[in-house]
Amino acid sequence: MISQDQFNKELELIIANAIREDVGDGDHSSLACIPKNAHGKAKLLVKDEGVIAGVEFAKRVFNYVDNDLNVETLIEDGNRVKYGDVVFYVEGSSQSILKTERLVLNAMQRMSAIATKTKQFVDLLEGTGTKILDTRKTTPGIRALEKWAVKIGGGENHRFALYDMIMLKDNHIDFAGGITKAINKTKQYLKDTNRDLRIIVEARDLNEIEEILQSEGIYRILIDNFNYEDTRKAVALIGDQCLTESSGGINEKTIRKYAECGVNYISSGALTHSVYNMDLSLKAV
Structure with missing residues (x-):
């Protein structure tokens, strides 16, 4: 951060x-x-x-x-x-x-x-232990203001930008030739450049989660666009190996149900792009 x-x-x-x-x-x-x-x-x-x-x-x-x-x-x-x-x-x-x-x-x-929108989400999560995160889906040039507002509303900030955290999403994984290759290359890059950055890896299905878990040093797994049942399975698979984050079109009607699946975080671009x-x-x- x-x-x-x-x-x-x-x-x-x-x-x-x-x-x-x-x-x-x-x-x-x-x-x-x-x-x-x-x-x-x-x-x-x-x-x-x-x-x-x-x-x-x-x-x-x-x-x-x-x-x-x-x-x-x-x-x-x-x-x-x-x-x-x-x-x-x-x-x-x-x-x-x-x-x-x-x-x-x-x-x-x-x-x-x-x-105001962030506080609404925070209230919907009350008692679950799940925290709401913002994203990089912010207005160009005023990201600091929008992320500050999320904090004021009781939410937490995800990475601020591309430079303060590693986030291996679907395109990174595909361009790198797969999950394991992307992770290994990332670890080598951090070593070569003497950088200490947390690594988040996105998973598109349960098989990808199993592959991610074969690598050590992952800070959080992004459980992206999973349904409730598969989210619960993903949380059980991951256990305490790393933190979990759900994302992908989660709104006021669905956020509580995803939280009840046991994820640590839910990220929502709507906090900043739909107000x-x-x-x-x-x-x-």
Whole structure:
């Protein structure tokens, strides 16, 4: 997994690029009619319900644009909100508040939607011991925000990207000439490059699981697109040799049944690619 320093750098890049994209050589709407020394205050207003996420990110945005902006937080990340709630107040330069408005809203609306969906999945898994994972099916350029939102919603992060974990999926296996060859080549690669990365291997059927289990040092087996019966058989086969993960179109209606098969993790791309943004507004007060 990536370090906190790496994660912070990702956030810095996201903010810098978003401000470049949105502001360019100046917020001319504000510059045209708002005096430079004008002082203002605004509130983050909830017009929806769910789990709020992105408060801490908003603070980073405010600080990046103008470190004299002051934020009074009323509701922290991870708390449930309802229509009419005020999450925070921001006060300072009116021009600075307006410059940050769209980035703060875009990020918080998206992050809150992801956190809300993740919490829904977490609640469905309650009592099973199975944990929900995100995937790399994220919006290009803002993966750090979306994975942060999953954590806020109570889920866990899978690998961040291609560089922090080995994941041998069907195409890797087929291109490498089979499961055992793919695993052996991977182990040799890690040795040759002096890298310490966990290895996950995808299985398409029970025979592939049996073959994977012949190799040592596998961190987790991805039980992909199995039905309930075969998932239970796979979990029994694997035992305590490594961790287990189910994936493949698992949704709100099926997630509990897969968890009851005994898997350690369930991964879902829907956490980040199939959500509707929470309705939020930044209003002057």
